[in-house]
Amino acid sequence: MTHPFIRKLERFTRLSADDQRLLERMAFEHVRRIGPREDIVREGDAPGEIHLILSGWACRSKQLEDGRGAILAFLLPGDLCDPNAILPRLMDHSVGALTAVSVAGIPRPLFDDLTLKHSRIAQALWGQVLIDAAIQREWTLNLGQRTAYERLCHLLCELFLRLRAVGLTQGSSCELPVTQAKLAEATGLTLVHLNRMLQELRAANLVVLKNKTLTIPNLEALMSAALFNPAYLYLNQAGEASDAAAAGSLLALDERSAGLRP
Amino acid sequence: MTHPFIRKLERFTRLSADDQRLLERMAFEHVRRIGPREDIVREGDAPGEIHLILSGWACRSKQLEDGRGAILAFLLPGDLCDPNAILPRLMDHSVGALTAVSVAGIPRPLFDDLTLKHSRIAQALWGQVLIDAAIQREWTLNLGQRTAYERLCHLLCELFLRLRAVGLTQGSSCELPVTQAKLAEATGLTLVHLNRMLQELRAANLVVLKNKTLTIPNLEALMSAALFNPAYLYLNQAGEASDAAAAGSLLALDERSAGLRP
DNA sequence: CGTCAGGTTGATGCCATTCAACTTAGGTGG
């Protein structure tokens, strides 16, 4: 019974049962709980820990001096917050919690030791970094070339597929615990215009969004409206198309980390 | 007399003289020459080599199905073309030469051996990957939040500073061997509008651009117009503020690689 | 019951696109 984040790490390299156990223990021995609008890491920090999201949503964000700011990435369970920290560098952006979040905050020395002795684990982690980079490139394309409408379609597709990959979907639905304001920040649109695009999407019957729950009646159609090509997510073929009902993994995750709360 | 790309790699970790020699030999034993509009790596490739740019300009680019496409990054001497290849994965985008380019195409087996035995080198390379990721994030912010005018300012600032970091500037000037069409693709603007922004920049006396040569009379002013914060480039303080005249490194690079041409 | 965050709607205007033409410079062949 492997955890979602471990399955996610195995997208590249197979991890031995030993490696897996080690990772799990490491992660669940350093759980930290973070409230909805708190920061996990702040710009300029010299982070002493590597943060791995266990549950909840977070985002990378960066501000201009005059106050304008953007969300640069959404971080979902299984995602690394600060790969930068793997090599000692200051953060060039912040990571903030969008919902209540539980993260594993693994101290650098421990982490270094882990990756040094277990090259497979190191490799798996670097794989995540490369996927993150691929996603960032796709976002660049998104903002540069797609229309507002396509942009929103694309973002919703990506989030849904990424959630499904870690077993956080139920059929054609998933949680979307973010405000429209946040979606606007992520798509480079104003709140007003994002709202209008969303309504067009609803009118076209491409999405149902109510009570923080997103339902995609026809994923194919949404993907085609978004000009979405999932290659950049490097999902495994069959294995990751499973949802929570099949994997039962969301609960497993939450029970575990909750159990460790002080 | 170290090469620019080696100095660049040392932005994080110090490399031993041994490491440096090894790297140089490795690079210059596998030089490949590539013409102006040729591809270095193509989307979907399963690359057998790691490519390092020795001279010339290249770019990452990605297309949508309907033909729209964007430049996602400019690659300058010292940059890695396909960090993705460090772990075995298909390319999710293409890398094309913008000018005549000479690249070191290091075969994977050799490369793996190198990084395995010399952890410092591996670390230095991963550092580059992380800088690339930071640049990509800044581009996301650029496209999402900055106006067309600021966007162009920002791009020119970044290119100038990155070139200066590898000794490819002369005073306040550098080569800018790309067409306006390419700048438009990189900023998410139309060619027409980019041209107009460029003229505004000229009128404001912030840049002089003629014959593929960019001159920035007042870098401070340009940076301020761009809301430019250089932190994300992770430049060293003093060392990398040197230009070609001081370092004499551009010539060194070109002579070497040219000498190896078949 | 007031307050506040989140969401929705309308009117207006500007930034950037689109379409279309024209200029300039470099290169090639007759």
Next chain:
DNA sequence: CCACCTAAGTTGAATGGCATCAACCTGACG
């Protein structure tokens, strides 16, 4: 050497996508 061609850059006018400003609505909550 000029005639022609093409890539690159420049300019004008009209359109439209998205931003801006400003209300107003809704439900949750103390």
